[in-house]
Amino acid sequence: MQLVRTLMDALTCEQHPLHHPLAFKQFESNLFNALIYGQPNNALHKIVQHKEKTVSPYFVKRTEAYIKEHLHEPLNVEILAEHAGVSVRTLFTGFKNYLGTTPMSYLKELRFEQAHLELMHNENLSVTDVAFKWGFTHLGRFSQEYKRRYGELPSSTRRSGQSEGSGIITSIFS
Structure with a gap:
């Protein structure tokens, strides 16, 4: 709703x-x-359980790399599954089995890391701009989740980053 x-x-x-x-x-x-x-769908659940036994993690690694390369682009599970060459359910199952998370949670984690880096080092963007840039549309939830992850509000990171001066953003992909 x-x-x-x-x-x-x-x-x-x-x-x-x-x-x-x-x-x-x-x-x-x-x-x-x-x-x-x-x-809920029992038939799909049984199909996924059968595939779990035969799936190899190649598609998970391929999807991880794709997400990192296209982090700034609009992504959804359908695009990721298509790129990996598997069904959406298989992609979900593979991520859960091998990474302990979902593809979209993995994407969200990487985007939070990039937002955190930008708040620390990019003085030209406001907290709102950074949140929107990385796909976070609900600023209240962004702030709450950010605080849970980093122990401070995004505005506090921005202030501490500004007081340290400009720095070079170190990508999580280096």
Whole structure:
């Protein structure tokens, strides 16, 4: 229901974050997943259980690399599964089995890391700009999750980064 409210807000407000292409694609993917994959389905569960025994992790590594290379682009599980050459369910299962997370949670983690680096080192962007740049459309949730991960609010990271002066952003992919 929250997704529907967010969509309605976006339709009525020209400055809504969903007008940013990455934010919209992320929202679209979340809505699709909530509608399709949120419904219980015993038949699919049995198929996934059978495939778990025969799947090799090549597609997980391939997807990890793809996510890192395209982190700044709108991504969803369908795009990732297509690139990996497996079904969405198989991709989810592989990520859960080998990384202990979902593909979108993995993507979110990498985007949080990049947002954190930018807040520390890029004085030209506001907290809002950084959040939207990396696909985080709900600023309150972004701040809460950021604080849970890094022990401080994004605005505190921004202030401490500004007081240290400009630095070079060190990518997580180095």
